[in-house]
Amino acid sequence: MTPHTPPHEGPGRLNRSVGFYGLMFVSLGSIIGSGWLLGALTAAETAGPASILSWVIAAVMLSMLALVYAELGATYPVAGGSGRFPYYSHGPIVGFVGGWAAWVQAVFIAPIEVLAAITYVNSVSWMHEHFPMLNDKQLLNTRGLVVAVLLMLLFTAMNLMGAEFLSESNTLVVIWKTAVPFLAIGVIAALSFHPGNFTAGGGFMPFGWHGVFAALPAGVVFALQGFEQAVCLAGEARNPRKDLSRAILTAMGIGALLYTLLQVTLIAGLNPGDVAKNWDRPLGQDPSDYGAWYTLALAVGATWLAVILIIDAVISPAGTGIVYIGTSARLSYALGEETEMPGSLSRTNARGVPVVSVLLALGIGLIGFGPFKSWAALVGAVTGATAVMYAMAPIALAALHRSDAARPRTYLAPWPKLILPGAFVSANLILYWGGINTNLKVIGTIVLGIVLFTIGSILRQTHSMSSFGNSWWLPVWLLGDLVLGWLGRYGDSAGNILPDGIDLIVVIAWSLGIFYLAVRLRLEPSGVSEEVAKDAHQLSGLDELTVPG
Secondary structure: OOOOOOOOOOOOOOOOOEOHHHHHHHHHHHHOOHHHHHHHHHHHHHHHHHHHHHHHHHHHHHHHHHHHHHHHHHHOOOOOHHHOHHHHHHOHHHHHHHHHHHHHHHHOHHHHHHHHHHHHHHOOHHHHHHOOOEOOOOOEOHHHHHHHHHHHHHHHHHHOOOHHHHHHHHHHHHHHHHHHHHHHHHHHHHHOOOHHHHHOOOOOOOOHHHHHHHOHHHHHHHHHOOOOHHHHOHHHEOOHHHHHHHHHHHHHHHHHHHHHHHHHHHHHHOOHHHOOOOOOOOOOOOOOOOOHHHHHHHHOOOHHHHHHHHHHHHHHHHHHHHHHHHHHHHHHHHHHOOOOOOHHHHOOOOOOOOHHHHHHHHHHHHHOOOOOOOHHHHHHHHHHHHHHHHHHHHHHHHHHHHHOOOOOOOOOOOOHHHHHHHHHHHHHHHHHHOOHHHHHHHHHHHHHHHHHHHHHHHHHOOOHHHHHHHOOHHHHHHHHHHHHHHHOOOOOOOOOOOOOOHHHHHHHHHHHHHHHHHHHOOOOHHHHHHHHHOOHHHHOOHHHOOOOO
């Protein structure tokens, strides 16, 4: 049990105004962002035709995690849930790391989407010649930076209007975002479909299984992530116990189907001459290497589709960026409810909007344009932080099954003895495939967060660090992952010491050991009750929410 630490006085109350379709479209809108515009080409360059398997594997792995989030979100519908569940199961230290990882990955999604929109629009010949926003190295120039800042300000303004406005306006955007990729699939497949491309340039699997797995952190997982965004708005859901699980699973199913079809269509639609020898440049020319679907539409003679795709290249990333500004705010809102962090993060205005948290997301997002001026530069690091965030969820749920078993659950993840450890293994494999270079940055950022948390604990005399007994598995896990990354076969600094295939067995065995150790070190029921009680102002009255949203 962790020592008692009084919560901040007077946390702001969020308005419960978002229904099922609002929740589902928030998750689906997060899944369908810049990933569909840029992810399929990156995957093809990394794995060749076998990139189709990358999407299938990612869909299976993330679906297990989606099942976990569906149960957690429905059972504990609080704002910034991704950062709150570990608090309930293991106390302040693990909870903070989970919330910090969730916030770090979320706060940089909006700038990623802005960069994607600018990059795609810049591939249009007229824009490239008369209004270039990228320099010769495909990084933002001064003009591009101004446009990027203006877009971030627009995203922030929309979030300050409140969650109800956000979800309702997002619905129309997501319908467009979903329709355009399916339209592209139908048109490109009808006009250009070359079955021989699936065995061109070295066969179906020119880079082996290594390429298939390497494609996952190179954009595949990034494209499919986002299903958990409905959980972050759980504190503003009208009927969370009924709607959250349906919203998450529906969005994940649509997203997985869409991305798999997109990869098949892209590979079959390419000019056979461009992939006859290798997959280094599937589209064959500049600047087509970043305007993939736009270039492909022009190549098959569908000029009208190319115009729609450029419009979508603004709308699709913008919709996702708007959602993630809000998500980042809800996650910092959740962090702000802990005594170690500034209480202003959890205060809301008359609309129920955590204004300081929204403005913080804007500020950090703008800073991201400094060291990370390209889409690819941010994707790997964000995917690593996402893997850490995802890994916390199955551990938290397995622990809460034991320490909070009496709590009403309107949705139960199937086969928990298989799904929960499988979900943790999946997250850990994603982290491993990201490579030692990326993991050093991700884990370094987590260490920075722990330092800030420790300083806050000392200054406010909360004694939260005394919960280390429930938390020591965390540094063991992360340090072990760094060692495995160095011994493994992914990233420029990898030692390639573990044989191919054996490395995966070692990572899986390590993951299972950490999973069961972490569950064993869970809080006792009284400790869980104390942590959950800190969110009583959000959970009160939920038993009466039985009407459809």
